Amino acid sequence: MPRMRVVQVSHPNGPFELVEREIPEPGAGSVRIKVEACGICHSDSLVKEGTFPGIRYPRVPGHEVVGLIHTVGPDVAGWAAGQRVGVGWHGGHCGYCDSCRRGDFFACPIAAQVTGLTYDGGYADYMVAPASALALVPEELSAVEAGPLMCAGLTTFNSLRNSGARPGDLVAILGVGGLGHLGVQFAAKMGFKTVAIARGGDKEPLARELGAHYYIDSQAQVPAAELLKLGGARVILATVTSGEAMSAVLGGLGVNGKLMVLGAPESLEVSPFLLITGRRSVMGWYSGTSIDSQDTLSFSVLTGVRSMNEVFPLERAAEAYERMMSGKARFRVVLTTGH
Numbered sequence: 001m002p003r004m005r006v007v008q009v010s011h012p013n014g015p016f017e018l019v020e021r022e023i024p025e026p027g028a029g030s031v032r033i034k035v036e037a038c039g040i041c042h043s044d045s046l047v048k049e050g051t052f053p054g055i056r057y058p059r060v061p062g063h064e065v066v067g068l069i070h071t072v073g074p075d076v077a078g079w080a081a082g083q084r085v086g087v088g089w090h091g092g093h094c095g096y097c098d099s100c101r102r103g104d105f106f107a108c109p110i111a112a113q114v115t116g117l118t119y120d121g122g123y124a125d126y127m128v129a130p131a132s133a134l135a136l137v138p139e140e141l142s143a144v145e146a147g148p149l150m151c152a153g154l155t156t157f158n159s160l161r162n163s164g165a166r167p168g169d170l171v172a173i174l175g176v177g178g179l180g181h182l183g184v185q186f187a188a189k190m191g192f193k194t195v196a197i198a199r200g201g202d203k204e205p206l207a208r209e210l211g212a213h214y215y216i217d218s219q220a221q222v223p224a225a226e227l228l229k230l231g232g233a234r235v236i237l238a239t240v241t242s243g244e245a246m247s248a249v250l251g252g253l254g255v256n257g258k259l260m261v262l263g264a265p266e267s268l269e270v271s272p273f274l275l276i277t278g279r280r281s282v283m284g285w286y287s288g289t290s291i292d293s294q295d296t297l298s299f300s301v302l303t304g305v306r307s308m309n310e311v312f313p314l315e316r317a318a319e320a321y322e323r324m325m326s327g328k329a330r331f332r333v334v335l336t337t338g339h
C-alpha cells in the first residue's frame with residue numbers, strides 16, 4: 001500500500017509526531033484530497049492540549065486545508081478529481097435534521113463534524129473529507145494564500161457580512177493579529193468606516209496599510225471614549241481572547257451597536273444598563289460552512305484581501321505550531337507539503 005506522511009498528536013499534551021501511514025480510502029460521500037497547504041490555527045491547540053471533549057487519539061490536526069481532489073468516493077455528486085478545494089472548521093453535516101432543514105448547517109447535532117478534531121485534518125500529505133465540507137478554491141489564489149482564508153478569513157468575513165453593519169457605518173476591529181489583520185481588510189473593502197484597535201503604536205502603520213481609516217492605541221487612549229468621539233461603533237469585531245479587553249470597548253458601541261465575539265475568553269463582563277439604554281447587544285459568531293468559505297475566497301480575489309503568512313514545511317509542524325502559539329508570527333502560519 002502507498003504511504004503518506006502525517007503529523008499526529010497521540011495523547012493530550014503529547015508532542016507532534018511525524019509518522020507514516022497508509023493513504024486513506026474515501027468512503028461513501030467523501031473525497032480524498034492531496035494536501036498542498038494547511039494553515040495552523042489557534043484552535044489546533046484543542047487537539048494538542050486535549051481541551052475539546054471527545055477527541056479520539058491519535059489525531060491529525062488542521063482545518064485550513066487546501067489541496068487537489070485526488071479520488072472521489074462513492075455517492076458523491078458535483079465534485080471531480082483534479083479540482084482544487086479547501087476544507088475549514090465545519091467538517092460536514094447530515095442534511096436532514098431540524099437545524100439542517102432550517103439551513104443552520106453549523107448547528108447540526110446529528111453528523112456535526114469538525115475537521116482535524118472529529119476526523120483527521122490537513123497536517124498530512126493526504127486527507128479524506130466529506131463532500132459537504134468542500135469549498136472550490138479559485139485559481140487566482142495559491143494554496144498558501146487560500147489556507148488561512150479557510151478559517152481566519154472565513155470567520156472575519158462571514159461575521160462582518162452578517163453583522164448588520166451597512167456601508168459607511170463605523171466598524172471597529174479589536175485586535176490586529178491573525179484574525180484582526182484580515183478583519184481590518186474585509187471591513188475596509190466592505191465599505192465600512194474602519195477602526196483598528198490594538199495595544200501600542202507599532203501596529204498603526206500596518207493597520208492603515210491594511211485599510212483602517214482610524215487607529216486607536218488601547219494603551220495610550222481609552223478605546224470606548226475614542227469610538228464615541230467618532231460617533232459610536234455600529235459593530236465591534238472582537239478578535240482578541242481577553243474578556244477584559246472586550247469589556248473595555250463595550251462603552252464605545254453606538255445606539256443599536258453590537259459586539260461580535262470571535263475570540264473565546266473564559267468569561268466576559270457586560271453592563272446590562274449599557275445594553276438596555278442603547279439597545280446594544282453581544283453576539284457570538286461561528287465561522288461558517290463550505291459555501292461561506294467559497295464566498296470568502298471569491299471576495300478575497302475580487303478585492304485583493306490576503307493573509308500575511310509565515311510558511312513552514314510539513315515536517316517542521318512542531319516548530320511552526322510554537323511560532324503560532326508565541327503570538328509573534330506575522331500573522332498566520334502555514335504548512336506546505338511540497339506537492
Ligand SMILES: [Zn+2]
Nearest residue numbers: 041043151152
Ligand atoms: Zn481555526
Ligand SMILES: [Zn+2]
Nearest residue numbers: 094097100108
Ligand atoms: Zn443536520
